[in-house]
Amino acid sequence: MAVISNTLIAGFNDPVQDAQQVFRAALKAMSEPGTLMACSFTKEAPEGLDNSSWQLALTLFDADTKVWLSPALAQNDAVISNLRFHCQCPLIDNTAEADFALCNADELPFLADFNWGNAEYPDQSTSLIVQVPAISDEPFWTLTGPGIETQRSLRIAGLPEHFRADLIRSRQRFPLGIDTFYCCGDQLVALPRTTQIEEAC
């Protein structure tokens, strides 16, 4: 499918410096799991993308990363045209081959469908970016693990029950696993595969 030019929007104002700052936000989010970060280096995102997931895409996607989109995003001209134009990333149909997956929370496939890497190269796994309706530090999940001095609380709205259960269970398969970013508006939070999650009942 070709790029549809009337859906194209501007990317970063300063691609070098803005990408660096978004990366640092992503790095802090990933190294201090559950810490809420804000990214506002783009004025707008393509219709259908949160501002923070759009900025992550501009920062991390390129011709070397295979990207899977959840169904509503994959059918959205604005999303695919802008990803193709700004990132040149190949868009693929098979979750198991994805370097990155960009999903709406209500469209999340089973965690097992993604690439988990293998014992010798656990880094070859899919990185998952999920767009969710709300993120806060209200107590719901209690997080522990590397990057967390004692514990941290986090609440992510809109995640399907199967996904939450699978994510919590997936910790047993470490070092295999799926590293996740959650995006809502300008907000960004990450849970790497090392974070232990305890769910309040």
Added chain:
Amino acid sequence: MYVAVKGGEKAIDNAHALMRSQRRGDSKVAELSVEQIRQQLPLAVDRVMNEGSVYDPELAALALKQASGDAVEAIFLLRAYRTTLPRFGYSEPLDTENMQIERRISGTFKDLPGGQILGSTYDYTHRLLDFALLAEGEAPSSPAEGSCTEAGELEDSLCELEACPRVLELLNKEGLIEQSRQPGEADETPRDLTREPVNYPAERAVRLQNLIRGDEGFLLSLSYAAMRGYGDSHPFAGEMRTGRVSVELVPEELGFPIEIGEVLVTESEMVNQFHGSKEQPPQFTRGYGLAFGRAERKAMSVALVERALRAGELGEEVLYPTQDQEFVLSHTDCVSANGFVSHLKLPHYVDFQSELEMIRRLRREIDTGESSARQANESSEEDNRR
């Protein structure tokens, strides 16, 4: 007298200034131009292009000038420049069958279609210093010194010759040599080792890329070792050809190949014995090398080492370093090797201090251990005496 090395800033500035003046030499002697290096030291330029992985004789000559003629330093300069270049695309495979040949020899056949073409070579020169060059005289320009060859003959021998078939294809027609690609094997785009790290075991295309960027001296010695018995190598020089080949690219917007230029390359195809395996009948196998410019030593060394590295996949026993891909491929790169060896010149005094402390402690412990053992001995002897 010991002077602690401090004040790095000034020291570095001075070192650079000294280096620049040393490079220039006596200013009464005319400065060497990049174009002179390019024209008159072309084999040095070719080596720098090969290991620097950039086909650009002018920049390679500049690197040689800047590096005071140190090939490894020049290669490093070119590599560091190369890294920053944007990548526009990947060319189509070179068609060396259609090479405009300037030199072509085969050790396996007395004569062959297209003929043996000696071209320009040092091979049959007597290595006698030519004092005429010292006297800054021009070298004789006739191809056959002292003979009455017509000038026209030189031009004939230099003119570009017709494309001719590769020698190994003659063996291929009889099925006596392996196919370079197995039947049904797809023509996959090779992985680019300058973009991705090598994972072991590495496929053949990655091994070849690595070897062609590899240090000429290291590869030469490895192939020498393989021929001397450390590697089960019994090669024939099937064919060596040097000449110009056109480079084609398929731009996305056109969808068909266009010629974007041509490169001078040297290609070496080695024929090796193979005694056959359960799956395959006895046949000859290939070792392949391709290098920029006139670089026969390099192309042959690559072909020999490349073949030795195929031992594992051909079911031969892997016994020697030359056949061991992790050993060979991890150590070919002169930029890496030079960097790591030379990094010993950096300060290591913190680690050395740790070792000093450890050695002193161990020696103290041995001393006290010995003396307490002696005391224990003495006291037990005393006990015995009592």
Added chain:
Amino acid sequence: MNAATATGYNFAYLDEQSKRMIRRAILKGVAIPGYQVPFGGREMPLPHGWGTGGMQVTASVIGEADRLKVIDQGADDTTNAVSIRRFFASTAGVETTEQTADATLIQTRHRIPERALQENQILIYQVPIPEPLRFIEPRESETRKMHALSEYGAMQVKLYEDVARFGHIATSYDYPVMVNGRYMMDPSPIPKFDNPKMDMMPALQLFGAGFEKRIYAVPPYTKVESLDFDDYPFEVQSWEENCSICGSNHSFLDEVIIDDAGSKMFVCSDTDYCRERVAQQENPA
């Protein structure tokens, strides 16, 4: 126009595509603490083994708001530290500092600063050989398997051979650690004196091995244990002498030979820490 655009190279030398590739590798490294992520290491304009891995990590992480400190052997004014600091000052135009407390990024070779690092600081190690098992097993294909299976017995045997021979472990630097109880990691050739500082450090620790093309990481507040045995616990070196400049009795000391007769004095290897202590002694707050 900043200094970076003036040189004709991209901000911090590397092109954006290379930075993206390295950034992705860093994120994976952080997500799998202590695991060596292969990355497409680029040629840097400094020789391999001189800090190109650390420089590639720094180049991918650094921004205009950062203040960079570079140390080699703990000192800011060793030639290699000067050279790398200048490289980033000229290609990224960032502010540099010699003060540990002031720096947002610290690139280091062979030391961890004495002053405890804080949250929001990033410590970037230059690593020559990232594989802790390399001198036990030279083949990458084998060491990969050993990490995959957590098969670390060979290292325990090597350390125990020391115990059998010398009565204690005789590795004094480059001393292997276990990260988060899973991966054995090479802490780079820091003296084992520095190993305890890695444990539960509030700062993020990133490791770059340029010519081995590996990146790895330890997130903040992550367990890092030095290998040892129940009956032969890990211990760090100590000195009978104090620093001749600041009097410190708890920092790593360099031995400086001061005359032809071999007389010695001992001074802090961390020059900024020593300076800070002297300043405090002169002007107690």
